[in-house]
Amino acid sequence: MNREASYARARQRWSRRTRRRNSLLSLAVVLLLTGLLYLAGRYGDEYQIRILNMVAIYITLAVSYNLINGITGQFSLEPNAFVALGAYSSALLTMTPVEKEMNFIIDPCVPWLAQVAIPFLPAVVIGGIVAAVFALLMGFPVFRVRGDYLAIVTLGFGEVIRVVANNLQTITNGPLGLKGIAAHTNLWWTWGLALLTLFVIVRLVNSSYGRALKAIRQNELAAESMGINSFRHKLLAFTLAAFFEGMAGAMLAHLITTISPMLFTFFLTFNLLIIIVLGGLGSITGSVIAAIGFAWGSELLRAVEEPINVFGWFTIPGIPGMRMVTFAVILIAAMLFWREGIMGRREFSWQWLLDTVMPGRNNGAREQ
Amino acid sequence: MNLLQTSNLTMRFGGLTAVSGFTLALEPGELVGLIGPNGAGKTTVFNMLTGRIRASEGSILFRSGDGQRQLVGLKPNQINRLGIARTFQNIQLLPEMSVMENVLMAWHGRLKSPFWAPVLGLPSYRREEEAMVEGSLALLERVNLLDQADNEAGSLAYGQQRRLEIARALATRPTLLLLDEPAAGMNPRETAALMDLIREIRADFGLTILLIEHDMKFVMGLCERLVVLDHGVTIAAGLPEEIRSNEQVITAYLGERKHAAH
Secondary structure, eight states, X not given: OOHHHHHHHHHXXXXXXXXXXXXXXXXXXXXXXXXXXXXXXXXXXXXXXXXXXXXXXXXHHHHHHXXXXXXXXXXXXOHHHHHHHHHHHHHXXXXXXHHHHHHOOSSOOOHHXXXXXXXXXXXXXXXXXXXXXXHHHHHHHHTTSOHHHHHHHHHHHHHHHHHHHHHOHHHHOGGGOBOOOOOOOOHHHXXXXXXXXXXXXXXXXTSHHHHHHHHHHHXXXXXXXXXXXXXXXXXXXXXXHHHHHHHHHHHHHHHHOOBOGGGGSHHHHHHHHHHHHHHOTTOHHHHHHHHHHHHHHHHHGGGGGSOEEETTTEEEOOOTTHHHHHHHHHXXXXXXHOTTXXXXXXXXXXXXXXXXXXXXXXXXXXXX | OOSEEEEEEEEEETTEEEEEEEEEEEOTTOEEEEXXXXXXXXXXXXXXXXXXXXXXXXXEEEEETTEEEEOTTOOHHHHHHHTEEEOOSSOOOOTTSBHHHHHHHTTGGGOOSOTHHHXXXXXHHHHHHHHHHHHHHHHHHHTTOGGGTTSBGGGSOHHHHHHHXXXXXXXXXXXXXXXXXXXXXXXXXHHHHHHHHHHHHHHHHTOEEEEEOSOHHHHHHHOSEEEEEETTEXXXXXXXXXXXXXXXXXXXXXXXXXXXXX
16 A cells, blocks of 8 residues: 555544544434434333433443543442432432421431522532542542552442441431432433433543543553653543542432432442443443443343243242342353453444445545 | 763662662763663663652753753653653553554643543644644654554554554654664564664654664664663773673673683
């Protein structure tokens, strides 16, 4: 291949036109999704809408968790803490003084919080900011360690937040939790947040910052020797992930309307870990696919906990917990057959789709 | 003023002194070779200069802009930003990323746009990215890897990976380039081409180069000045011809004469 052709090919691949084409295609998908959400909101029943809301929240959580664990390669175990921070902050902010008085029956709520009541949107954003500020403060000590140690330290932080929530009676209402949170969350909010998260993280990962984060994952020594401040970039990924996780927590609180520290145990983190590992650590596409599969699949699998009638011969009684057993089996099978998760580290790209659907045509970036 | 001035640079690992009292002055534009038998402490010197390990004693002064900076105690990324780039003896590319991305990554340290600029698609970031792409393509052409731009770096041949490391180091716009065994694993033809490449980039980018190499033909043919390390101690320094006939150097490489005679 001659020099000019190499230049032209590489330039086109990184060109503005290719990017604009991809943006237009993505916009079309967003419009299509908007239409589908409208239809779902109009004709879907309460149960279906609930599942769709959970799918969107899981997408938000998985994609942001994947930013730090998958893309940046810093194995950490704390998202339950950020979800809890977002959920509690936003719920306490939207609850009216009367609602707070009804909730805080053992000890009254602290005065500076008791009289506050703000609308949903600012409360969600503040929920995200609270989580992000904690992430930033926590990032300074935790990113002094790497690998297994990082996992242990972040796991500890996750537990600390939960235990604090359990004991700060006058702020979180302790183990009683908060009840009767206004059900502000709807499909537009949850999917809006999921799309915002995807937009921000995909654009970030596809930029120079994304290359820096991936460089840190693949070879931190090389990244640092080439002038990349790995500590600052880990902190950036961590804080940004916490911001979205906090907002997802706010959505969750206003969806299920009752929160207590029990909701934010390590199990939440564990579920997210399953999602991102199953999807493929480092693949945003994989996180989305696995999040949908997980949120929807865990509802589908409710069937295995019901009594099952086998061809009218006999009936298997319903066993509570069968769902988790089935999940475990699916997970083991998936890990055996897809060692690197569903997507590995590959990503969906419009280029790939165009080349697959219309082979033989020159779809811009690639010479045929 | 010298570009680089180390004095009494010493590195101890527990009871082992890997490098002791290393003193070196580099003038701008020089091409200097650092040689010595295996385990002499050459890579340790590079690791101290680039901040990968912190020197136990001594100082490293580096000219950056108008002033001189003390490099001991700085982090590798800070030292790189001041103008020292390196390649590695055991190649340290990002094997899963494309050749192009490996070079693009090295521009990131100089990026001015904050993280939200690419997210919002700000023109300031777009301009920076376009400059990065053009610059990286030019560097890839320079090291003759343009046609490999989209391939995974891990799939390149050994010699190509070494050249990619050089392109990546150049992308950080260094004034001092440290090459750790750039010719290792290359055949004679590739080695000859590499010598030309190193001379060219020195002239074109106004570089000062310090290199470690075992291939004596390569070192003698390329370097203007040599420094010889043995057991962490500088045993000789001077022009290649002087080094070639230096008794102490021959002893370090081949052992003492009476032993060699056996």
